Structure formats: C-alpha cells, structure tokens
Amino acid sequence: MTQDYDLIIHNGTVVDGSGRPSVQADVAVSRGLIAQIGDLSRSSSVTRIDAAGLVVAPGFIDLHSHTDLFLPALPTADSLVCQGITTVVTGQCGLSPAPLGTGNCRRTRELFGARLNRIGEIMPWPLCSHLGKYLDFLTQICLSVNVVPLVGQGVIRGAVMGGNPGSPDDSQRALMRHLAEEAMDEGAFGISTGLIYPPGSWSTTQELVDIVSCVAARGGMYFSHIRNEGEKLLESIREALEIGRLSGARVHISHFKAAGKCNCDKSVRALELLDKAAETQPLGMDMYPYTAGSTSLVSLLPDWALQGNRSDLFMRLKDPKQRRKMTSDMATGGLAQGNWEGVLIIQSESRPEYAGYRLSDLAAQSGLTPEEWLYDALLATHCDPMMVLFMMSEDNRRNEICHPLMAIGTDGFGLATAGLTSGIMTHPRSFGTFPRILGRYCREEKLISLETAVYKMTGLAASYLNLKDRGIIREASVADLTIFNPKTVIDTATYDCPKSYPKGIDTVLVAGQVVVSQGEHTGARPGKVIRRNG
Ligand SMILES: [Zn+2]
Known part of the structure; x- marks a missing residue:
C-alpha cells in the first residue's frame, strides 16, 4: 500500500519561524521537503513522530560558525546538531580554509x-x-549539517601578501579582488573579515571597500568581526557600516558585544547607531548568549607584535625592551586591559597543565607578573593555548538578545565527546548556545517570547542570508526541522565542563532525514553544501 507521505510529525505546536503565533498542526514531509501543514490525522505516512507537548520549529541557523575547520575530522558535527542546528555559516572572522594560495599553506596553518x-x-x-x-x-x-560558506578576507590577504603589514600595490590589489571573485563564483555567500587578526588587521578601510565591492557586485554580503569591540566599538561599527555603504554590500556584524568593563555603556549606544543605520542600509547581526568570549591566547598581544611570521613574534617576546612596550600597550588597549583574572586557559596541547586555570593564578604561582608569565608561556607553547575571556556584562547581554535585528551565532564548532575531537576543549557555546536562548532567556527570564526566539534562530537568519527555502515552516521548503520540549529545553555546558550536550532537543531533521532522535545523534549525514546560485 502506498503511503500519502514519507513522514508525518503529529500533534506538535508549530512555531513556524516567521515570528507569527504558534499553531497546533501536523507537518508532513516527502522527498526531503515540507509537503503539508494542517490536520493530517487521516493521512498515512511511512514514518510518524509524535510531537504532543513539543514545539516543531525550523532547523536552527547558526550565523557564525568556525566548524569548517573541524568538519573534515567530524562531519557529524555532533555538538551543533544536538543543539538543533541544521545550517551553519562558515568561513568567519577572515579565516576560511580556502583559498590559501600557493606557498602560503604553512603560514595559514599557523x-x-x-x-x-x-x-x-x-x-x-x-x-x-x-x-x-x-x-x-x-x-x-x-555532512550532518548544511553549510553556507563565506570566504575569509584575512586568508586572501595572506595568500597574496603573506604576513606583510604594508599596503598592497596595484597588482596585489587586483590579485586579491580576483581571489574574492573566484571564491564567489565557486559558491561563497560573501566575504568575512577578522580585523583583530593579522594579516586581515593590516587592511585599511579603503582596501576593504575595494575587495568587498567586487563581492557586492556578485550579490555577496559582508560579515565583519569588527576592528575593535572594546574602547573603539562605535568607531569600528561605523567603519563596517561605511564599507557596506561604499561597496553596496549588506553588512552583518558578527558576535556583537561590548568588551571590557569600562566599555559597558557602549553596548546601548552601538545598538542605537545600528538602528539609525538600518533605516538607510541593509544590515544584521548575531550574538552568543554568554558573557565570555574565546580565542587564542596570543590574541592578547598588541597587533604590532604580531607582524610578520612566528619567528618575528618569538624574537619580540624574548626582547626585554619589546616586552616593556607590549606591557604598556596592553594596559590601555587590546582584549584584556589588565583583566588577567578574566583570562581562563582552556587548552594547550604542549602545556596541558595550564588548562582550567586563570592567567592571574598561573602568574602568581610562578612569581611573575601576568604580562611576563604570558610572554614566557607563549614562547614555551609556540602560542598554542586557547582561552576563554570574561569581558561582557550580563545586563547588556539581556538587552542585546531583545534587539529586533539580533540573530544567533555560536562562534563555536562541532565537537563530540568521543573520537578524534574528544580531546579538544571549547567554550560552552559550542554545545549550548541555542538551548540556552530557549531555556534561560526565553522560558526562565521571559525576555523574549518563544515565537521571537525561534524567529531569531531561523526566519530572521534565513532572511539575512536570502535563503528562500529554509528558516520558515511552509509548504515546499526544505524539511530542516527541530523538535524540542519548551518546558525542559536547556543548555548544560559550563566553562568548567563545556562538552556537555543540552537537554530537551528531541528530534532534528535535515532534508527530512532524522539526524537526532530522542536527543541522540543517529549518524545520518544528509547535509548539503549550499552554494550561492547553486
Ligand atoms: Zn570573530
């Protein structure tokens, strides 16, 4: 006997991702697409899922993911799909895995x-x-997830100019434009910058306008990890907006935050600035719902210290005069600004004994100042430690989540608790971001409604990316769906124990195939690399 549909999700509360009020309805799936929504109690299907008491939402879209670097090792992206994520936007912060250019592989791998x-x-x-x-x-x-790729401007600059901080000449500019255009033609949705990370950080505004313009000409977006998220937050957002206006690209501010205790007041002003700009230019932004960020320990150094290659850096770290200059610059600028107790080392392959400790404590134990400990540690580890950096205010985070333009991005990557990636530590956002929004900020703190929370994770994100067939539950859309329990959904990952799967994410479908069932990864890999115009 032939069945009406491949799959029907019965009796769920459909939150369709548009922001509209939820409805009680069944959802039918056939050939990977949403086939019907409504009362399907009389219809038959090969498979049925009972979603009574559960919310049926579009699969979550992670607007900021670094998991492209981990997918070859973990195509199942466990910690992401188990959060309900079905699509990730990769190639962020100027760091895409390609194009590395020729002869530049080693530097980029560094x-x-x-x-x-x-x-x-x-x-x-x-x-x-x-x-x-x-x-x-x-x-x-x-893959188990869909990938929306960006190309990284830092990688393109590195491919053309190595670690040279100088300005590109005309032929170098032309080559960078060419590489960006080529990546767009190969499927990128846009370009990203990471303007605190060399070599992208050496780029002037004009150089960025130049390269973003050729991306915009092909309909691409500009994702920006802006130049400074602390004392120069407003100037840096203005720069990103200007690049958008002059190039014609839609601007997306990545992992929005006001970093540093003395910059707390800047969050509200930055959001006002973005509101005003949104009246005249298309823009969006994302955030993760935590007060700490995470990056490599070496990012604490002033950017002049990072010029050139690693041996240039090691020479500077050994030179007492250069150390004094770094110390004085870090007191007033950069990521830490004296907040050494806010620096938690989460991983060092060469010095695993650092992991789990605050930089201030490690320095005190060794009888050194925090700065001198940092320089010694970077030398001893060849700069391999990763850190979590406590630098934001919870009040600001609550306010930012409520902003109408704010969507969600983990800034994390897919890991598993067994296998090749089991030894890699992370910020809890890699496991908990989306359930934390739903459990903590939506259900417990009631900052946003369930419909709004789901909209930020799905329909809003899809509209930023101009994805027409995902992000909203409607007929003929791709059947990327996340089914969760609104009464129990919550993150369980913490800074001390970050590799812990969330609760309450019951079932995740990618293109109609069950990737997560009763909270467990099924091993299915129906994800698609989504190419612009592809
Ligand atoms: Zn970034």
Missing part, C-alpha cells in the same frame, strides 16, 4: 594552529587552494 591542534593533520590542505575544491570535498565526505 593562523589556524591554536584552534586546530592535531586535527589540523586531517585537513585536506592541498584542496584548500580553492574554495570550490574544499566545498567539493565537504560534499564528498557527507
């Missing part, structure tokens, strides 16, 4: 090094010459 540790050996480096080849590779290995 850039990625702290994040990757040993799994860097699994990266298909020879395929990283072109974004298209890397995306073909991801398609071949089959």
